[in-house]
Amino acid sequence: MTDGANGTDATTYAWAPSEPAKRKNRSGLWIGIPAGATAVALIAASLVLIAPGASVAGVQIGGLTAGAAAQAISARLASTEVTVESPAGDVTVTGADLGASVDATAIAEKAFADNPMWKPASWFPTGTGVEIQVDPAAAAAVLRERAPGSYRAPVDATVAFDSGAQSYVATPAEPGEGLDVSTVTAALQSAFDAGTAQTTAQAGVVPVDALVSTEEADAAVATLNGILDSAGFYIGDERTVAVDRATAASWLTVTSDGEGAFAITADQAGIQTAVDGLAGAVDRGAVNADVIVDTGGAVIHTITEGQTGRTLGDTSGIAAAFAAQLAEGNGRYALAVTEAPFETTKTERNIDVNLSNQTVTLYQNGQVYQHWSMSSGKSGWETHTGNFRIGWKTAMQDMGCVPGYDWCTKDVPWVAYFNGDEGFHGTYWHSNFGTPMSHGCINLTIANAKLLYDWAYRGTEVSVHY
Template identity: 55%
Template sequence: MALTDLATRPGAEEAPLEGAAATTGAEPTTVADGDDSGPNYAWAPADPAPRKRRLALWIGIPAGVCVVALVATSLVLIAPGTSVAGVPVGGLTPGAAADAIEGRLAETTIVLTGAGGDAEITGAELGASVDARALADAAFAQNPMWNPTTWFSTPVEAPIRIDADAATSALRAAAPDLYTDPVDALVAFDAASATYVAVPSELGTGIDVDTVRTTLAEAFAAGQTVVELDAEAAPVEAERPTFVAAATVTRLNSMLDSVGFYVGAERTVPIDRAVAASWITVEPAARGTFEISADPAAIQPVVDGLAPLVNRPAENGVVITDSRGGVLREDAAGISGRELGDTSTVASDFATQLTAGNGVYALPVAEVAPVITSLARRIEVDLGDQRTYLFENDNVVQSWAISSGAEGFSSSTGNFRITSKLTSQDMGELCYNPNSQTPGAYCTRDVPWVMYYNGDEALHGAYWHNNFGNVMSHGCINMPVSAAQYVFGWAPKGTEVSVHY
């Protein structure tokens, strides 16, 4: 169907066309079409499709990003209302909070009033410090922004430290009139008494650093940037007080009491107290103490002279035995000798010991063992020869004529041992029973150097005759007194006695 027909049809609505033309601004176009002289109309260009409205999307994306950013930020920030010792740190990262804490402490100012004048001292000048990062981390851990229940919580406490030396220097410069120097205790050697003595310390005056620290800490905790302190002179202890010097003196004097070179428990070479003190230096040391040192070069001359004082030859021993080696008597025990060893490091080693408070130096010595000589002794009595022989290691060392038992009182033969020894004894029945009627009974007073070997038979001295070499006795072996005395000392109890023909 032609456009012209549509346009001229009864009841056809032209509003759309008019509307279209009005909307687009296009003019109707007349087109010739055959013989029809009426106007012809062509379609106007169609309106472009309207774009979809995306305003909500463009608003929603930034808002979402903001929300994500806010959530992410809340994960690294400290909750609002949080403070560390009066320093507000809410909304800060731990690093920024640490900087804020340190800065506030450094700027906190103490104004000295009263006798100290009106000087001002900052926390930085006092050497004040605080573990700001640890406090900030703790504040974040306890009060993170992401947890609303921790907002506006209790302030975190901050322990404050002060550098005592820096604080004293700053306070002294600010209020010099309040300061007098204390006098440290000293340690000295008194030659008259040969002992160390303590020279007491003396108090000084100054501003009490602990009071300053407390004042600064309280101001910092309260969030105050300026605080006043009524500065007054207070006693100031010496760096090295008397009790430290006294303890050092006790230690030194105890060392002098025992100082020397030892072999075992024996102080073989004692050292004079004054000499030992001349080796030692006592000087002030850190933290109010005293340092003890010793000079190896001063010790060396004494070390060089040790050998003749320490070396000792061995003392040989002698033991008396029977023929089987059994010990009957120890005539000389034998004493070990000693010889000083290497002394090349003794001086330096002793100096180190003295520094540690030990004055007992154990010397390196080698033991020299004694030689122990064994003498096997025995006695032989030859009744046929009427002689006694003394054997030592099977060698005859002495021999004397004797008088053995006369007829009717023959001396017994056999192998015996000396059982008892008496320096003197009355012999004979009549000595103990004067009324005895026994035939041949007798009494001899004070028989010397008696050595029993077989019941009542003995070797002994005879002062009542000089007929040795012939039988004379009542069974005992008579010997010259001097010979009997010699044998008495030579033969210990247990010595073997052989009586034979």
């Protein structure tokens, strides 16, 4: 358009708007962010997941964490069913019913350690088998419950005191019958290995052992009878106060735990009754010893045995302590006593035979006790000299009345031999004492021979000399 006044034409021009600035293309940024995050997530996942294609006993665990894999393995085992065909009918049980288990956590962790996802070379590994464990008691219980007609309960061995025999005796165990748990376990193992959810097993009836065996009861009986054999209160090795078998058994209670162990408990109150009477049976005064000795001091005869005195101390706590001992199978209770020593009186005795004087002298403690005339062996039968000891003694004997002797003297009294067939004896066929008259023996009056016989114990020294 041009404006004439201004020397322009009147044409008017409408200018097109300026071209807008070109915007930057950011699509690559927006696409790249999700892709990067995904890659990072995949990398992270590969660090905790098991490789694709991995399996354990037919359970697919590829792409799972070890924890999820463990759950899958345990769940598959628990749900695996076994239909048991038995003489009492068919029953169905699961792995869970049978108390079946595996260490699923350890298995899964090993599977990941051997075959991690981040290691492509480990993908699609060969599947591994797993040995399952079945609780025999749980399995037997569920089979017994589901098929009661196939079960006969075993009888446990028992222990009891027989008052007639005064001893504990055992009643033997008797086996029962039940379905064969091992067959059912093997079927469950096969199904689990194959990855099948169900299987069948033909189970026969097998013996079922008692929980308390005869051998376990016999062992308890041996312990209990050992208690009865030795029950009592002891001072050293001496059973000073014995407890009779029936009384000891009345103190004891024997309880079976139903699994083979027998617990022994003892009645403290019953034991206390025996403890209350101990002092009267234990306490005593000392008794002095009285012995006969030779000239060297060796004892040749004991007239009175020496005995220490003793006094029982405090008895409180004995019943409780003995009860604890009995529970452990020990029937010997050691008493604490205070002892008083005894004294010993020694009497020395020896005999002197003087062939020159034809005398016998009895010495006691070095002093003359008796002195007598005697008759020793005559010519040709002289009494042998030497040092001897009294040996065999007899109150009466025939002498020389056997072949080989030219004399026979009947009923010779109070004979005490000291050297073979030479000895002291009483004489009733002569009274010529002081003169050799015998065949080698020492002739004494009957009264003197009796005194020597009673006074001279075996081992008394005899000196024969001129």
